Amino acid sequence: MDRTIETHIESGTAETSRPRRSLWRTGLLSLALLSLGFVIGRSTAPLSAPPGAVPTPTGSGSSPSDPSAAETVSVTRQATLEEVLQMARQGLQQLEQNIDDYTATMVKQERIGNTLREPETMNMKLQTRRVQDGQTVRPMRVYLHFSAPASMAGQEVIWSEGANDGKLIAHKGGLWNVMRASLKPDSFLAMTGNRYPITQIGMTNLVRKLIARGELDQQTASATVSITSGHRVGDRICNLIQVRHAEPNGRPDDFSLAEIAIDAERQIPLRYTAFGWPAEGTEAPLLESYTYLDVELNVGLTDQDFDPDNPAYNYP
16 A cells, blocks of 8 residues: 655654654654554444534435525426437536536545435535647646534545645545545545545536446436425535435346436536435435535646645644
């Protein structure tokens, strides 16, 4: 496993205390390394949603709900995959051509193996990739600061395309914030507790993935689609797209129901939720849910926003 670790240990003033102090710190750093990853949190039982978050209710087979949704009239109609794909392609064009960067509060919940992890909340800064004439003229860059669950609070992660040999730079929060770690995004430690590497994070990657899945469904004609207007995600009015499969297709990304909430005004995805296939007499299990709250577009992020030495950050 390729990883680079930077440790900073101050020398003791008394010569006789150095061996004991060095041994203590070496042991502490070793323990920290074993527990460090991109999104590490050993608590997997979904206890409750993070404060202020609006994730899909844990274990629910129904659509996410918001108490404020009652204030908006919702209308549901049947649609076609081609109509939804056209919406997605227009949204992708909007993201690629008109959005340079954005900030958001992201809430994610994923099933890893047979275990549904508790929701994770993070503040996100993301610079989108810009490609011209086949060349990347603006790399994708990401900064994450975790606020929940408690086991991950204070953790920070930075990944910049084409920088640091392609590795992310992370540190733990709280008492474990004693070092930086550089990790390959798809390494074992970086993938601990994640379905996807950090290189696939963000709304643009999400829309690309949805388009690819939709085009496969078109080939098999195995999906039915509905669109509900007046759906809310946080304080944003959205169009809720629901895609249902009649039977399992055997693909790794298979689902019985997928829900995509598209901001009606800005045409960006604010939530994606997928449910697996239920056992007889049970609700459909939640596979993955990603929600973007308080999204601010084109805020003018700079190099400092993706620099671990930014004084506003807490990198050791």
